[in-house]
Amino acid sequence: MAQRMRAVQYTSVQGGLEKNLRYTEEALCPPHDEQMQRGDHIMVEVISASINQLDWKMAETPVIGKALTYSFASSATIPGMDYCGRIKSTGSTIDSFSIGELVYGRLTRPTSSGTLAQYVNIDPGTCIPLPEGVNPDHAATIGVAGETAYRSIAPNVHTGDRVFINGGSSGTGTYGIQIAKLLGCHVTVSCSTSTIELCKELGADDVFDYTKTDMVGELIELGKTDPFDLVVDDVGQPEDLYKESHLYLKPEGKFISIGSKNDIASLAARTLPTFLGGGRRKSEQVHVLLGTHRDDLVQLGRWMAEGKIKAVIDSTYPLADAAEAYAKLKGGHTHGKIYDVDLAARGQAIQRPSKTFQCQHNTVEQHRRDKMAFPRFRSFQAVSQCLPYTPSVVRRAIHTFREVQPLRTFRKELQASQRTVGFVPTMGALHEGHISLMRQAAAENTDVFVSIYVNPTQFGVNEDLDSYPKTWQEDMDKLQALNKELQVKEGSGSITAIFAPITKTMYPTLPPTSEINGAGSFVTITPLGSLLEGASRPVFFRGVATVCMKLFNIVMPERVYFGQKDVQQTVVIKRMVKDFHLDTEVKIGPTEREADGLAMSSRNVYLGARRREVGVVLSRALKAAEKKYLQGKRLRADILWPTNEVSTSKMMEQDDLPPSKRARVEVDYISLADPDTMEEIEVVDASKGAILSGAIKMLPLEEPQEGEDCGLGDGAVPVRLIDNIILQPIK
Known part of the structure; x- marks a missing residue:
């Protein structure tokens, strides 16, 4: 991060703020040492920053302006409260924003390090993801x-x-x-x-x-x-x-x-x-607002994305001409907002407002009947004229929610309009397996909700929580691309909401624990949750069941979608839904595989070429066992002995190679289990079938080679791979 930046500053307001503003390219970047130590800062590279009457009124009010900006000293002050920009860095505790993500919002109050600068520090609570289709210049006017x-x-x-x-x-x-x-x-x-x-x-x-x-x-x-x-x-x-x-x-x-x-x-x-x-x-009497209500800013951004409100921009200025912009603002007679441009030297340009926003109804009566016409308000008296229906007004908007109440409000509005929600919970790092579940959800529901949250309570003390891949912008790109694909499908729903909470939102009363005896409110499914994966990872299914219970309560979906790859997880979730009488249907999608048979997983990015080539041993071992079942074998020993042969052969092959060429693998378990209880069985009931599953661990590379594709983490991260095959009942 550069120590110097572009900004406009003032050290006095004698004669008016606009007469004291100075443009510089040597301003100090905003201090963030304290935030870095706490790990809760977000630094934003400003794209656009609009200005307000509040900026100069507070600055020119004796004592009050100084107190609000903490600028009693003679140090330079940067004005501005509204912004839209791109995240440049985040503290270690920020897990719901990604570098490069576009965000908008406002500062909670005037400070000495305002938004008319190249960089600004932002409170995560007032930092809002930019909705798809909203111009950053327009979003920068929402704030104050x-x-x-x-x-x-x-x-x-x-x-x-x-x-x-x-x-x-x-x-x-x-x-x-x-x-x-x-x-x-x-x-x-x-x-x-x-x-x-x-x-x-x-x-x-x-x-x-x-x-x-x-x-x-x-x-x-x-x-x-x-x-x-x-x-x-x-x-x-x-x-x-x-x-x-x-x-x-x-x-x-x-x-x-x-x-x-x-x-x-x-x-x-x-x-x-x-x-x-x-x-x-x-x-x-109510005075000008100095606090910030995040839900309001989110709502305004949503309306802007849906075309229900628009920014009215009088004029634009390059950052160096901020003094001229303030002079015009103080002179009055502006139409809408004035904004300063930081990263693009556009010069002064006048942007005239576009025509009145369009709604999506053909008649006034349709408008009156539609409770979804304007979110959050259950009744609405229609405007005098509705314009022709434009499907793109709302279909392509994906709303990102960070908190529970705004999402619940949005969900209830859909419910009131007889719309159905299919929910796909994920931890991000999306791949084709996730996308296939979303396609299935869109085919069966009007709206698809996706959660992106890395749940700490399902990771053990020595597992890969800290290194789990976070690919926010790539995930957003994939979701937008999928929505464009769904647009052209007749009768298909679309992705309308992403829930990306922070951990404090999901676990509001206590910090989450990875200890088996830790304090907290948890859901346990016994003995199912302690078998197989649960035996190797004691807190895993407790964490999965707990976070899914929370997510189901928040989203209230008609249907939830899971992939067969995590087969024991699907059995646990089905049991939880049944035992707790949850009003949702669990739908299972088939395992998506790479061309070589490797089951798709977010963790595959760690493998690299060498470990990837060896990792397919698990799917090949299970395939060999399935072949025996299809040939008529029903005894456990007869079905499973090929898995031992395939895996042992691969491990011996790797042991014979030098450390610079081999990839070591450990087999955790191979299971032949009852499809309802996941308990091991000795004989398969052909009328019922069985679940054939396994888990292996790809160990870190001993001697990574220069220029070698070692995967994310340079081959140093152990990678746990799981897979399964459903042995179908034979009538």
């Missing part, structure tokens, strides 16, 4: 403006409410119009003559041109017959807008102030008693 609009409106309205937004063309105002319309409100806004059409395009029902009308007088007249339920003031002017609000607001209505001035007169109006000049609605 989008969240402030959402928090001002969403908790305070119901379908059919009347909302007035003062400053409809501001960054917060443009988002506010769209959000209020999504929630079924009648929206009135104020704006200048030049932005009337913009506000109407965004959905405003009525527009006041504040340059030509007595806005407060008009509001009071409206209040006599149609008073408002909510007022959101994004401007702070005119001065009597707040003081006279009791004349146009309902008695229970709310006045939300976002853009109010910080002078004494404005403060008095908001705080003093009425007889001393104050307004009548102190208890309803």
Whole structure:
């Protein structure tokens, strides 16, 4: 990581922030030593960063701005709170984000190391994966403006409410119009003559041109017959807008102030008693939001991906011209947001807003009936006109969830629309075996949910938890490619949600333990979980059953999909579902194999060419045993003796080679078991069949050679391989 970076900085605000900003290519990278020690930091390389009124208002407010940015010293301060960028590094405890992943969000408050820089440190709790199809420049505008609009409106309205937004063309105002319309409100806004059409395009029902009308007088007249339920003031002017609000607001209505001035007169109006000049609605006054509600940012990103809201961008500037951008922002009359570009020197460009978003209905009546039209809100009063159905609006969007409640909300909305969910749990490092399960799930359900979570409780103390492959971006690419494939299949569902939680989310009360006697809430399936794989890995099936129980409770799928390769796992999961009366159907997909017969596994990336060539001995040994069964053998000894012959021959062959050429292998077990209990059997009941399975360990290479394909980990990681064949019943 470079120690110096590009940024804009200020050490004083004398005369205004814009007059003190300086561009430099020698700024110190944000300090992260403390975060590195805690292991909880994310460093983001900024692609786009939008600016807000909050930036300069906080900086220019004496004492408050200094306290918020921790910049009482004369050290340089970098402004900016909103961003979209690419992850450059993560701390050791961050297991749900990957290097190179595109993310967006906002800082929780102004700091001395803001987002108008090449790099910025981000709290993982406010770092959100960029949804597919969302332009990074557009996502960078969501932060402060989008969240402030959402928090001002969403908790305070119901379908059919009347909302007035003062400053409809501001960054917060443009988002506010769209959000209020999504929630079924009648929206009135104020704006200048030049932005009337913009506000109407965004959905405003009525527009006041504040340059030509007595806005407060008009509001009071409206209040006599149609008073408002909510007022959101994004401007702070005119001065009597707040003081006279009791004349146009309902008695229970709310006045939300976002853009109010910080002078004494404005403060008095908001705080003093009425007889001393104050307004009548102190208890309803809400100040600009400095906290961050992650769920709100996730929701806004989802809506943007679905085409239900859009970013309105007034202009763009290269980072070096940030002072000019702030000067324009402070001058007012901007349309939507202004953003600075860090990595691309685009110069100044004007981006005009596109046409109003489209929904997916042919008629207004269809829109009213569809409870999925706008997620999270169960009822919606349709807009006056729906545009033609566009299948791509929602089909290709894959929503990434990190926390439980937003996913549950999304799931319940699907449920209310009679949609079905097929769930494929994974630990990432996706291969064709996973993809085949997702295809099966898409063929049988309208929606497919995929989890990507490396569960620590199924790994023993000396197993490969720390080295388990993490390939987030490759996984995302594979899922997007699969969704494009599914798009063209008639009647096929698609992947609509990825659940990628952190461990604290999955194990909220205690740190997870890998000790067999460790404390915690666990699911154990006995004696099934202690046989075969369970004997070799004592905590494995306890961890698998526990995490699957949690995932099933969170996702609430109609069907869950597992691969036959992990055959004992499938038996354990079926038993758990049956014993605990879980309302889901367990579906098993066939084992996907490489061309040489090796069962596909995420761990195969560790093998390399030499160990890979030897590793196929397991599938060949099991095939030899299956052949005996098909020839009519039923006794255990008759069926299994070929497995011993094949494996022993391969081990002796390798022992005769020099260390520079051999790959050593150890056989853990070969099993012939009852298909229901996994207990060993001496004679196969042909009417019932049996499960033939085995496990081997490929030991580390003794002498890796220069230039040799040794696999991930350079051949130093031992690799456990498992495989099985179902001996089918013979009628």
